[in-house]
Amino acid sequence: MTLFLSKDHTHPVSFNGPIRTGLFLESKRFLGIGYHEFQKEFMNTLSNVAHGIWGASNFLTYSDGGEVQPDTTRGFPIIPQYFITRILKDSDLLEKLKELDLQPQIDAAPFRDENAPPTFEEKEEEPEVSPATFLISSIEIRMNDFGYGSVIFTGAVRAQQDLSILEFKEVCKSIGKQLNNYSELFSKTFETVWTNTPQDIMSNAAFVSNLKAQQNNQYLGHQKEIGKIIAAVCVYEIPCKDEESFQKAKELYTSQIFIRDEKYTEDASLDENMAVFIGHANHIVIYKEGHSSQWQRSLLRRVLQVKNVFYTMFEEICENLIHINSSINLDDAHPNPALLEEKARILVEYHARTEFLRGVYDDYDNHLDPQSLKILRTIEETWETADRIYALKNQLDLAKNIHDRLVQDLHQVHEKKLGAFILIFTVLGMLSVIIELVEFTQLHDISPPNPMRLLLLCMMVFIAILFAFRIRYKAETQTKLF
DSSP states (O other): OOEEEOTTOEEEEEEEEEEEOOOOBOHHHHHHHOSHHHHHHHHHHHHTTSSSEEEOTTOSBOTTOOBOOOSOSSOOOSSOSOSEEEEEEHHHHHHHHHHTTOOSEEEOOOOOOTTSOOOOSOOOOOOOOOSEEEEEEEEEEEEOSTTEEEEEEEEEEEESSOEEHHHHHHHHHHHHHTGGGGHHHHHHHHHHHHHHSOTTTBOOOOSSOOTTOTTOTTSGGGGSOTTOBSOOEEEEEEEESSHHHHHHHHHHHHHHHSOSOGGGSOBOOSSTTEEEEOOSSEEEEEEETTTSOHHHHHHHHHHHHHHHHHHHHHHHHHHHHHHHHHHOOOOOSSOOHHHHHHHHHHHHHHHHHHHHHHHHHHHHGGGOOHHHHHHHHHHHHHTTHHHHHHHHHHHHHHHHHHHHHHHHHHHHHHHHHHHHHHHHHHHHHHHHHHHHHHHHHTOTTSOOOOHHHHHHHHHHHHHHHHHHHHHHHHHHHHHHHO
């Protein structure tokens, strides 16, 4: 076993994962007035009502004056990478965790041999000892648009025993499973933002899940839980003193953490003094000490935060579209016009918002530096994002076809109603003619009706009845065809 972390030593680690926030912005409004001024005022408002540092991605400094490097080198994207963020660290973090009865550290679960045979002998149980503890230094809660955001835990793992890289991987996996123990902190942050945001800024649309529209069962989103991290990923940074240890680390750690597949072991770094490896739950930055800056090493984490949110949004919106598309019945012989209009409206809303989201995603990579762009492309290939976007596109096309059919059905319903009115007025007109004929045959100043007049009257009645039944049969036949 190759030693990775000695007992009582620490190793820096960060965890991040996408989370449902239930917060939707009226993005079209912001495109007109801009985000910057509102975010600046909003950060000040939130700083006065809740602990922590409040910031936004298109500001170079947070509210406490701490410098934040921009996420781009070619200007900021049209839609900010995230709308607002809350960072809890130092005394603010400890005070908030104490208030919610939470701990500033997470103990990893003890190692267990899952392949060991069961024993039936009674033994005196010894207290299990955690192999390592994650010491939390900061928690950052980011809120994007479209009801999603991300949570970033940064800190260090302190070993309680000597750990190999595989054991360290299991420790991080165990810690990642426990991050949702802090979900109350996340939910209260989203409620704070919702409460202090002007009503005309937040949208009421239940695109996936929404704080204000949880009871609308037309959307699958009402079943989604807000305030829970969906899937946490871990980023390791491994320093090396020289070229020899650098090359050895690249071979050793990638072979033990990732599946032996080229796409899981492709180096995404453009810097010869740094290696970046992309996985699914685990990601590694290996670097030579003194040759790479903290900013360069943090690019993997930064791109992952954004990419993970987009990927989860694409996946769940696709799931939601499948739910909506399959729930619409197009074979109803007597559809309800109001229900057809509501379903058509929902499809239009989903289609428009999803296309807008795809536009935001397509705009994101236009503002990345070369290293971040390389990392993004590697993530897209490893996670097979093209398949996810292709599936989303297919569901959007299906939604458009269903919407067109709904509009057609709605048109048929209106035509049927119009045909019924025409039928009624036609019959009424013919009856008025019949009544006039009856009055004409009953006048006192003329002779009794002759057979010709009676035959004319009967023919008019027969034609009216035949005409009415013909129109009704034709309308019903057309309805069944559609």
